[in-house]
Amino acid sequence: MxxxxxxxxxxxxxxxxxxxxxxxxxxxxxxxxxxxxxxxxxxxxxxxxxxxxxxxxxxxxxxxxxxxxxxxxxxxNSELMDIPREAPRPAMMAGRNVALATRNGETAQTVLEWLGYHVKYQSLTGAIILDRAEPGTDEGFAQELESGLKKLDLKAFDDLAVLLVDCDVPLGQSDNAPEHHPFVTPGAPGKDRMEVPKPAPWAAPLGDVLIYEMLRHLFLTKARAVANIEVYDLVPPDPRGTMFDLAQTAKGGVVQLVGQQCYPWRVRDDDPVRFADHICVQFDAKKRRGRWCAAMAALDDQAVFRLVRIGGVDPEVAYPFYRFMALRHRAPTVSKIVPKASLIEHAPLIKMSEAEWDHKPILMPHEEVEQPPKGDNSVAIVTCMKNEGPFILEWLAYHRAIGIEGFLVYTNDCTDGTDTFLDLLQEKGYVQHRDNKFHGTGLKPQHHALQQAEKEPVVMESDWAISMDVDEFIDIKVGDGTMTALFDVVPDANLISCTWRLFGNNDVHEYEDRFLIEQFFRCAPEFANKPHQAWGFKTLFKNVGLFKKLGVHRPKGLKPQIWDKIRWYNGSAKRMPEGEYRNAWRSNASTYGYDVVQLNHYAVRSAESFLVKRDRGRVNHVDRDQGLAYWFRMNNNFEEERSIQRMIPKLQHEFDQLLSDPDIRAMHEACVKAHKDKIKELRATENYSRFYAELTGPRMEKLSRMHRHFGANVFLTGPECVPDEVLQRDPDEKFFFTVERGETAH
Incomplete structure (x- = not known):
């Protein structure tokens, strides 16, 4: 026994x-x-x-x-408080293979299964379990554990020694929440939206890790080997032998344990969570959880027990284990502790569940990649507009010229004729126009529009779709500049991300009814990792069922069962890494690319048009002002880039075809007039007159060529933080300037 x-x-x-x-x-x-x-x-x-x-x-x-x-x-203590020197008691664990673990809310049944598994597969003969429960709150656990050990009738358990340790002070991180709460769970989604739980030092993650060294000196000096794992970790068998045996010959006497987090897909209603329910891992997980196993006789005198390593030892042997997350990080649904879009079934875990515990876990629903609706590489654009009347026709004509025919446009609260113009274009068969009834839904306009667009035939029946704005132009740099040329470069693609290239105002102050792609040809350099928005992207995606819904920058809701069918390319036709599949919305230094396609983002246009844009407000972020700081961030005139201008002849042809319809011409001219009238009205006010003077002044024009010299905090703070002595420097010089967040120039 x-x-x-x-x-x-x-x-x-x-x-x-x-x-x-x-x-x-x-x-x-x-x-x-x-x-x-x-x-x-x-x-x-x-x-x-x-x-x-x-x-x-x-x-x-x-x-x-x-x-x-x-x-x-x-x-x-003046009364000479008695501090007895405890004598070490190594006899109970002498010569044993010992697991040194903490228990923080796990059930006795979980601990018994944990012990049994390691007795069977790792030749475990001892365990010291630090019970983190507050005294007097969970006495039943110790009783159930002792009772369960007595009932074990396997001969292998006869040589097992278990010591349960508790403490009269909390050992958790004093300022942290309970370890089981999603806020503390590594990788749990939505933490930025959670209410921060109150500190709970009895249940928080272990803070006093010196406890391991204390337990070592009290009980473990004569042990054969010690493995620091948790009671929700399982260390499976390995062809090389047990972790305890490997530690005997490992350099420094230490084996590094490398843990992979695993999760259930779902647990049956009213059933307790078990090891056997965990059948999934994250396909894009990079970080592994560290623990260790040490041969006590081989340890150097200066080696110290720590949480994830032995201090003073650099182990060379790695040994895998699984961490069964839902046992400690308890939540009503798995989605509270891990993004379910990251989970995939893991065959070894399914086999373990069935073979070890004769359990039938809930498997993931089956998913398959669908065939594209038409098979002709047809493309649909979903966009939102508000008071964009004078810019509609160029944008529409350009994208028709490169081979796009599906246009679904949502508008709200227009005052310049944009909605009327789109009604006319719908009547003529060029676009689909919808009133964006987002008011009262609690959603931002663009998010509501995308939600509605998912059910629209023009989207559902196109092979490809993309969410983009009327100030964005797809610039294809290969072949004849059409969508066909792009798809020919990456024939197996089902996602193509087009990274923004921020185009500035090119020092154009006044509005003219001329093509944007002709007027504005100065932009950010290719390597423009600041400001944060400079490398945002929009994504063409194939309608084959890899994702559940439309998103602003890319489709959302990855179906993880078919994640390995994703063929996602950047603007240089290079594969996007798996770590970007779920949440990426912008490029980074390893994923940006412009060789094949880029998204020309004319966010500011002329200074006069920007006055109207600011007055209109933002389509998606309705609560954010587009003031001087926005102009500063988005107005980058660093270098010339004219690649899109080769498409002007095709654009002109398509544009003229549209204008040949007298109704369309009249509506376009009415929108142009409304835009000019609005500019005149705004410039007549003191506020906008002063704002326009700032936009067009020499200071802002100089700053628009100096972005590469500034740190991220400069863009977060605003142009006023740049002192005159920095502004006076030559933009071609090599220098770098930044500030602390919120700092301004004096």
Missing amino acids: AQFDRHHIQSRDLGPAVLLAAVRADEDRAHLFFTKGSEVSPVIAEKLVNGPELRSVGDAPWLTGQMPEGGIQAFF
Whole structure:
């Protein structure tokens, strides 16, 4: 029958320090283990411990030295508080393969399954389990664990020794939430929208990691090997042997345990979560969870037990394990602790569930890649507009010229004839126009429009779709500049991201009814990692069912069952990395590319048109002002880039065809007039007159050529933070300027 015993850590509050234990090191010396944040420097200064050696593990002091009668006790308490020096008790774990673990809410059944698995596959013969529960709140756990051990009838359990340790002070991070709460769970989605839970040091993640070293000196000095794992970790068998055996011959006596987080897809209603329910891993997970296994006799004297490593040892052997996340990080649904779009079935876990526990876990629903609706590479654009009347026709004509025929346009609250113009274009068969009834839905205009667009035939029946704006133009740099030329370069693609190239106002102040792509040819350099928005992208995606819904920058709701069917390319026809599949909305230094296609973003146009844009407000971020800081961020006139201008003849032909309809010509001219009238009205006001003067002044024109010299905080703070002496420098010089967030020039 398995041995079972308990040990209680009786701390001592010494005022500036909390002593967990004083463990005898030899005849004269003792190890004093304190809680995190304890102040022990006075002890050393007053020489109250003879020959002191001070170490620290995770900000918790560990003091070794002689404790003369009346020394440290007298210093902390005038009544000579008794601080007994506990004698080490290594006998129970001597010669054993021991798991050193913490329990933070897991059930006795979970711990019994954990023990049984490691007895079977890792030749476990001992376990020290630190029970983190607050005293008096969970006595049933110890009773159930002891009772369960007695009922185990396998012969292998007869040699198992289990020591359950508890403590009278909390050992968790004092300022953190309970470990089971999604806010604390590694990788849980939506943390920025959660209400921050109250600190709960009894249940928070372990803070006093010095406890491992204390338990080592009390119980583990004679153990054969010790593995620091949690009671929700399982270490499967390995052809090389057990982790305990490998530690005997490993360099420094240490094997690095490398953990992969795993999750259930779903747990049946009213059933407790079990190891056997966990059948999924994250396809895009990069980080692994570190733990260790050490051969005690091989450890150097200076080696220290820490949480994820042995201090002072650089292990060369790696050994895999699984961390069963839903056992400690408990939530009503798995989606609270992990993005379900990242989960894929993992065959070894399914096999383990069935073979070890005869369990039938809930598997992921089956998904398959669909065939595109038409098979002709047809493309539909979904866009939102508000007061964009004079710019509609060029944008429409250009994208028709490159081979796009599907246009679904949502408008709201227009005052310049945009909605009337689009009604006319719909009547003529060029676009589909919808009133964006977002008011009262709680959604932003663009998000509501995209939600509605998913059900529209023009989107559902096109092979490809993209969400983009009327100030964005797809610039295809290969072949004849058409969509066909783009698809020929990446024939297997089902997503193509077009990274923004920010085009500035080219020092154009006044509005003219001329092509944007002709007027504005100065833009950001290709490497423009600042401001944050400069490398945003919009994504062409194939209608083959890889994602669940439309998104502003890319489709959202990846179906993880078919994630490996994604063929996603950047603007240089290079494959996007798997880590970008779920959430990426902008390029970075390793994913940007402009060789094949880019998205020309004419965010500011002329200074006069920008007045109207600011007055109109933003289509998506309705609560954000488009003031001087926005102009500063988006108006980049660093260099010339005219690649799109080769398409002007095709654009002109398509544009003239549209204007040949007298109704369309009349409506376009009416929108142009309304735009000019609005400009005149705004410039007549003191506020906009002053704003226009700032936009067109030499300071802002100079700044529009200096973006590459500025740090991210400059764009977050605004142009006023750039001092005159920086502004006076030559833009071609090599220099860098930034500020602390919120700092302004003096």
